[in-house]
Amino acid sequence: MKKLFIMIFLSGLMVACQKNTENQDQSQYPTDFAKVLEAHGGIDQWKKGRTLNFTIGDPVDGQKHTVDLHSRMDKITTSDYEIGFDGNKAWVLNKEGKYERNPTFMHDLMFYFYAMPFVLADEGLNYEKTADKEIRGETYQGIKITFEPGVGNSSSDEYYLYYDPETYQMAWLAYKATFGKDKKPEWPNFISYDKWSEESGVLLPTSIAWYTAEEGQVGEERNRVDFNTISLSQESQPEGFYSKPENAVFGEEE
Template sequence: MKLVLVSLLCLSIFACKETPKEMKTESEVPEKVAEINDSMHPESLQKIFEAHGGLEAWNSKRTLSFEIPKPENTEKHTIDLRSRDEKIEMPNTSMGSDGETIWLLEEKGAYKGDAVFYHNLMFYFYAMPFVLADDGINYSEVEALEFEGKTYPGIRISYNDGVGISPKDEYFIHYNPDTYQMEWLGYTVTFRSGEKSDNIKWIRYNDWMNIGGLVLPKSLTWHEYEGRTIKAAREPLQFENVTLSESPMEVDFFLKPEKAKIVNGKTE
């Protein structure tokens, strides 16, 4: 499987001149390996996958779509789970990746964020814990997390050198010892700086829904924190109209629109 970090991005230098490229055909989309080798995953992580519906069921899916309602707009995210191509649609703006480039299409000045950083960001948070089965990951035990008198065992996730452009990012997944459902995600951000960070941000995963046999988040809640001490909760981020399909999108769905600009990537 193709690894997507919080800041997983194309490695190529910004292209100054766009040149036409051929449309990707269905046969060119990478096929996911059907056989699952769970021996590379710690036993506790295998149990977490099973508690969320299992890797086999996840790997049978091709397209994930969800909406994130925000005060200023609603974002629709669509992801090809094999290629990890993505399109994010919102009023006056769309962005995505097509296997070659990360692109942004906007009315002048409409998008105020960093399209490169935002690429695949919410997908990666949403698709926990399954994205932790991606290639290039190292697993180790980590100190348990304590919150409101309950202890949550954990697994530290790090990445091999050269995986994505932020291989120094780390994740800390903490799970309910009784049910093995994940309850917390700690993560560091090294995008742009490239320097290892000790600043671990914390998200609570305690609001789930069943989508086609897979247990996925209904909402995520970021918390204030001081080191590993979890403090007040922020307003939950909601996910709506979630769909999982075994069918791919049309072959040109993720391609860069003619008028979009390349924000990171390459042209042919």
């Protein structure tokens, strides 16, 4: 499986989206963003789901993700390790060798990449119309997403959702994030959302790709992540599914 070297890119977005949105409906969003959500099946349909499953890499031996969409507990299983979040703390279980990354940061990172555009409907985010953007010969309309004060690792981070003006389907995500630095980058990074499939009434990505970008101009594809064995169920996992296994340790105990 390709190395997911882009693992730090949505840190601010992850923290901002930690809260679930049980009490929100589509009418609370600006019209353009509400239409994007509707084009992907609608926020109400998304909220009917309870358990999201997807695999990165090989369908049999890849990185298997399971997420409770209501509590945001999760678990990632591979042949080498397991990491997860029990609702309070992240944990890691080493099987072969040692898991070298920080499970507190890593346990839900790919979920936030994957669950676009629905994670952008979480609490603590603000929306405004932004200028149209030409990307690789196509023109897209955009929505700028920022954070309320005190939300996320850095409230100054910015995200841009670009969508097809005819279908309202999401096409690109751009972002300017500090990642612990004092100053945001001048130019954003870009992720292409170019492959989708319908699962339980909502559109979910089957592949996303990071592109080179210089001075706001998108260049060539540089890394692609494929998703498979995708499912969205209204059923919960058994009690204890997301709990720390007996031989695992919490992230801060490593």
